[in-house]
Amino acid sequence: MACTEPSWNGTGAFGTTVDVKDPVQGGVLKNCSLIAGIASLAWKKKIGVQAGPTYTFNFYRKVNNVTITDPQQTDGIIPNPLQAKSDDPVKFWPALYEKAYYQWLEQLGLTKPSARPKYCLHIEWQSPKTLLFQLAGKEVSYTESKGGISLVANDVFTQINNMCDTCGMIATNRTIKTPSVAWTFDSTAANPANAANPANPPYPYTPTTITAQHTYSLLGVTGTKVAGVWTQKYIVLRNPYGKGPKDPVLAAPALYNVDALWCSTVPPGSNINLKDTTDGIFAISADIFVKYFAGYAWTTTI
Structure with missing residues (x-):
């Protein structure tokens, strides 16, 4: 199935709770490592509820063996159709988390929440080990x-x-x-x-x-x-x-x-x-x- 870039015509609320059961893989992206990673963080209560309308998610990288924290801002506009989503129709935090992650990967600017990533750049399977570090910022x-x-x-x-x-x-x-x-x-x-x-x-x-x-x-x-x-x-x-x-x-x-x-x-x-x-x-x-x-x-x- 060919990848088609999503449209950006809707706003989704973060949700009032974060549950391991929320994140669901959708669409055509091979984003299972990301979905599994954020669900695992939710399982250990490592993701807090955010009020919006701008949301901040921390991602991590190594520079000269030192862990660098990058606080990526993203707005509440979500892609349609959804890629990462939630089974709960009033929760959109998995979609917001995914969008912020792609903004960060593409280096669109940590303080540019309205930047729109290219989802079709991320259709390949991602290393679960690498992704777990990028999400958690801990040694893996x-x-x-x-x-x-x-x-x-x-x-x-x-x-x-x-x-x-x-x-x-x-x-x-x-x-x-x-x-x-x-x-x-x-x-x-x-x-x-x-x-x-x-x-x-x-x-x-x-x-x-x-x-x-x-x-x-x-x-x-x-x-x-x-x-x-x-x-x-x-x-x-x-x-x-x-x-x-x-x-x-x-x-x-x-x-x-x-x-x-x-x-x-x-x-x-x-x-x-x-x-x-x-x-x-x-x-x-x-x-x-x-x-x-x-x-x-x-x-x-x-």
Whole structure:
């Protein structure tokens, strides 16, 4: 599908709350890394509500190994059709955040909120590691498949679990401490889990299950324990598509822990039902995670 620049004929309000479930990928841009990144920041309450009519979003870069903060201003005019958007019709903060990010990338001027970026310059997939730093301004660490070898399920689960805190009263509900993302291989053929049978790959990417070259928010872990030992290990993710046919829960429930309640931090004390297919949040077993995902990244501090 060809990319067509959006028109600029509407004003959108920021919204009165910021929720991990808000940002949704739309349009034709391959902006999943951005959507996953801002959702992960929202998950850790790193995005505050702004009153407008001018909004400021901080972006970060390195100069001589020193982190520089760039406060990018943007006005309330939003693109039509929306690229980044929200499932909540009264919230436009994801679209405003995305517009500010493209203004910053194109160096249109930090104090020129009415500058209009060229969305079609940003149709390529972006590095989730780079984007996480640009959004959070914190050092980013990562674990990634190398040398054509898949990650190891137990190692992955242990590392992610060690980066989590227990949520609420349930010891197996664990939320990630810092903004984090995970991403898939760029194609079915590139996935080492399919190397033994490339003609009939056992772990194909499809639009209705797990998508190739796609970045997800990494939210935490869950599962079951017996006598203090993990017997079921699941990794909790959020698809930046938000909901609908791209939610893997709809396509392959046997692979996912869809019957459990899992803790949420927004709002405090609420729960996420992993059986719910309206928010893009799901849990995938660690064994299956390593068959599809190339790596994951996290900020080393909050």
